Amino acid sequence: MAAPIPSNVRLADDAANTGKRVRTDTRDVGGTVVHHHWFVPISSRAKKVFHYSPVLQAVQASAQDAVATGFFWMQNPAASIVDLIIRKLTLRFGTVNTLTSTEPRIVLARYTFTGTPSGAVTTPARRKSAEAPAADMRMAVTGMTVTLGATIASFLVPQMHAAGQFFGPPQQEWPSGGNDPFEDDDVVLAPGEGALLYQPDAGTASDPRDFTVDLRIEEVER
Numbered sequence: 001m002a003a004p005i006p007s008n009v010r011l012a013d014d015a016a017n018t019g020k021r022v023r024t025d026t027r028d029v030g031g032t033v034v035h036h037h038w039f040v041p042i043s044s045r046a047k048k049v050f051h052y053s054p055v056l057q058a059v060q061a062s063a064q065d066a067v068a069t070g071f072f073w074m075q076n077p078a079a080s081i082v083d084l085i086i087r088k089l090t091l092r093f094g095t096v097n098t099l100t101s102t103e104p105r106i107v108l109a110r111y112t113f114t115g116t117p118s119g120a121v122t123t124p125a126r127r128k129s130a131e132a133p134a135a136d137m138r139m140a141v142t143g144m145t146v147t148l149g150a151t152i153a154s155f156l157v158p159q160m161h162a163a164g165q166f167f168g169p170p171q172q173e174w175p176s177g178g179n180d181p182f183e184d185d186d187v188v189l190a191p192g193e194g195a196l197l198y199q200p201d202a203g204t205a206s207d208p209r210d211f212t213v214d215l216r217i218e219e220v221e222r
Contacts, residue, residue, distance in 0.1 A: 008034045045220045049127035052137045052215040059157055059209040063202045067146045070198035073138040076189045080134050082219040084189040090214040091155050092171045098208040100160040104201035110149030111194050118143035134219055
């Protein structure tokens, strides 16, 4: 099959046209001056962007069940007029100088809920100061009856192998492959749905490990 041959089409002179202009740049291609159109990749949906970073979290000695115990419950209220898209979750772990012998998971999972949530809310950083969030990050499950759904992602809490050791392991991120340019692959939370973070496995007694959470959420038109 022969290689394609670049070409161009000559348009009528539109100097007198008073309509909207299309932005192009002009280049010499093989001795012929042509116009290349500009295409700016933007979202096809109206959206707002919020960054959540709650207080320092502690790895728990006892396992959590996500229904009554957990780290946070990100929720899209039942009366919401937007969908939530989870764009990025990052965990960074640290510890004090005490031996640990367990390697529990920290799990991000879907859930649905009923009731009137009243747990403490974490205020996000806004992409634009004028944008107000419709969703809530609740630090307690108070007021909600939660039905746990499928796991979205799991993070493994690093062990500490020797007493007196101090370490800062690499951060863990989900998704790990970068942003989806077509905005179709990430998890979408409809009204009445949410995503929670909890620890389904037991840690070490008086567990010395802790971690930070950074979560980026987009609220998009339905």
